Amino acid sequence: MDTRSVPEQTRACAASALPASAGVGFKNVHFSDIEASAPDVGFFEVHAENYMGAGGPPHAQLMQLRRDYPLSIHGVGLSIGGAGRLDRDHLRRVKSVVDRYAPAAFSEHLAWSTQGVSFLNDLLPLPYNAATLAHVVAHMDEIQEALGRPILLENPATYLRFQSSDYSEIEFLREVVRRTGCRLLLDVTNAFVSATNLGFSADDYIDAFPMLDVKEIHLAGYAEDVDEVGDPLLIDAHCAPVQEGVWRLYDRALARRGPVATLIEWDNDIPPWPLLSEQATRAERFLKKDRLPLKTTPDRVRS
Numbered sequence: 001m002d003t004r005s006v007p008e009q010t011r012a013c014a015a016s017a018l019p020a021s022a023g024v025g026f027k028n029v030h031f032s033d034i035e036a037s038a039p040d041v042g043f044f045e046v047h048a049e050n051y052m053g054a055g056g057p058p059h060a061q062l063m064q065l066r067r068d069y070p071l072s073i074h075g076v077g078l079s080i081g082g083a084g085r086l087d088r089d090h091l092r093r094v095k096s097v098v099d100r101y102a103p104a105a106f107s108e109h110l111a112w113s114t115q116g117v118s119f120l121n122d123l124l125p126l127p128y129n130a131a132t133l134a135h136v137v138a139h140m141d142e143i144q145e146a147l148g149r150p151i152l153l154e155n156p157a158t159y160l161r162f163q164s165s166d167y168s169e170i171e172f173l174r175e176v177v178r179r180t181g182c183r184l185l186l187d188v189t190n191a192f193v194s195a196t197n198l199g200f201s202a203d204d205y206i207d208a209f210p211m212l213d214v215k216e217i218h219l220a221g222y223a224e225d226v227d228e229v230g231d232p233l234l235i236d237a238h239c240a241p242v243q244e245g246v247w248r249l250y251d252r253a254l255a256r257r258g259p260v261a262t263l264i265e266w267d268n269d270i271p272p273w274p275l276l277s278e279q280a281t282r283a284e285r286f287l288k289k290d291r292l293p294l295k296t297t298p299d300r301v302r303s
């Protein structure tokens with residue numbers, strides 16, 4: 001399939017209406033701080049899977065936030081990279097959350113997390129070859145058709161390289177965009193983690209990334225470990241402040257992309273609101289920085 005067969009409705013909708021400013025992942029423990037201080041953050045992001053119940057306090061809080069701030073919804077359970085067919089019950093639940101909140105963007109991962117009826121509590125990488133490309137494209141088509149909008153696809157954090165990969169990750173992402181009309185979520189921390197774990201240049205990855213298709217950036221703190229031979233192993237744990245190497249890479253990405261919606265992701269060991277808010281303020285400073293364009297491989301021109 002090429003982009004001429006992307007459904008008209010998918011091509012016509014914008015993939016994101018998020019502002020080019022810094023947002024944070026919403027946690028209900030921060031609701032009273034947010035309510036009391038009306039912070040100047042660009043948007044909030046939530047996981048779709050946390051709002052699949054019919055009602056109650058989670059929805060009451062999110063409805064209130066939705067009135068005051070742009071909202072991004074992030075899925076973690078569609079298993080787009082899985083070899084089997086999509087879980088259509090889960091897709092229906094995602095659709096009901098998206099229909100309920102009409103978010104400014106919906107995003108998911110280039111990863112898999114289900115095997116048959118088993119749900120693995122992890123986002124696992126996939127080999128990049130013709131067979132997996134066909135699965136991913138078919139799944140993206142089905143998701144975008146169901147949601148009636150283009151979605152953002154996120155680059156994964158990886159810990160291993162597959163011998164059966166024929167495409168680089170960036171070539172694979174470009175091909176998914178070309179065939180499905182989706183856009184991209186660049187997780188800068190995932191790029192940093194993968195580069196460290198697999199021994200490639202994070203700068204080269206950022207310089208080659210199709211920035212014109214990037215509609216959102218994620219930043220998070222990673223955890224540090226070592227592998228069985230004592231080499232550094234980084235885990236995309238969303239458990240700490242964003243590390244300096246990631247801020248530097250973010251700056252490099254913005255030099256090519258220009259300002260774009262940027263989320264601080266912090267899902268474990270959740271900090272007090274002032275620390276989370278301070279991370280968003282720091283991202284905002286990068287977004288507002290005057291900068292000269294970085295000379296890198298030219299991106300495609302997209303109308």
Ligand SMILES: [Fe+2]
Pocket residue numbers: 154187218265
């Ligand atoms: Fe992310």
